[in-house]
Amino acid sequence: MLSFQADAFNGIIIDTDKLxxxxxxxxxxxxxxxxxxxxxxxxxxxxxxPIERSNIVPIATELGFVFHNCLETEITLILRLVEGAYAPFVPTHSIGAGALVINKHNQVLVIREKIATGTGYKLPGGHIELDEDIHTAIEREVFEETGITAKFQQLVGFANKHPYRFGKSNIYFICRLEPITTQIEIQDTDEIEDACWVDLNTYIQDETNSYFNREMVKSLSEASGLKAVELDFNQGVNGKREVLFSDS
Known part of the structure; x- marks a missing residue:
């Protein structure tokens, strides 16, 4: 037999290293x-x-295994021995974040991507990578796309879209950040065509910008949201990586 260990759902996990x-x-x-x-x-x-053993995938599927989830370097298959057996968890969403950065002159930081389909500008942002927190991801995205160093302040909104890519859904978090620097110097020149500061009201009234982006800026520029908090008891393997609470 293959080497395996028990899981928490009355199943077994085959040891990949001993195939x-x-x-x-x-x-x-x-x-x-x-x-x-x-x-x-x-x-x-x-x-x-692992991808190096992809030649044995057909053997598993012929014996009843089906695909569960896939990464670039490995694929996970499952075999339900009981119909309807619970198999957590297959990812259902990708996560993205947009940055609402407003300076002391009431200007909003916006970007234009090289692959943009329209003529307008949007908020900086992008996908949150695996094992990355929301607040650190959005600070990274702002710097990569504009060269601006900004500090996460609050999570002020989110939107859900389905279908998105590969039949999954997408959650888009809108974060307000405080600019620490103001000089624009695009880092990701392969993706970003332009970045600039635009007067808040000018951006909202400019119909070349998408309605959704203009409404975000209009509705959330002064909104209160969720702030990152540190909890004394939130430690160890069961602790939460990132906690956002309302300050009201």
Missing amino acids: PATQTLFQAALELTIAYAASQNKRLIWLTL
Whole structure:
């Protein structure tokens, strides 16, 4: 049989590091493992394969495994031994963030991407990477796209879109940041065509900018939101990486 460990849902997780070297040995061992798991009334089998072992994916699917989730370097498959067995968690959303940065002259920081389909400008921002906090991600995006150093202040809104990419949904967080510097110097010149400070009211009234972006700036420029907080008890493996609470 294949080496495995139990999961928290009465299933087993096959040890990726101890897979047999050949396809023939893998198939024989996987068949024995499936039979054993079924005899023990297990509900689910997890199998994660690195890209170097992609040649054995067809063996697993022929034995009933289906795709669960995929990264660039590995794919995870599952076999439900009981119909409807719970298999957490397949990602349903991607996460993005936009930055509402307003300076002391009541100007808003905006950008234009090289791949933009319209003529208008939008807020700086982008996707939050795996293992990245919202507040650090948006500070990074602002610097990369404009060269401005800005400090996260509050989370003031969000929007949900479906369908987005690859049949998933997208959550877009709108963050207000305080500019620490004001000199624009685009870092990501491959993506960003222009970045500038624009008078707040001028931006809102300019119909070449998207209605959604203008409404965000209009509605959220003075809004109160959620602030990052540090909690004394929020420690250890069960602690939350990022906590945002209302200050009201």
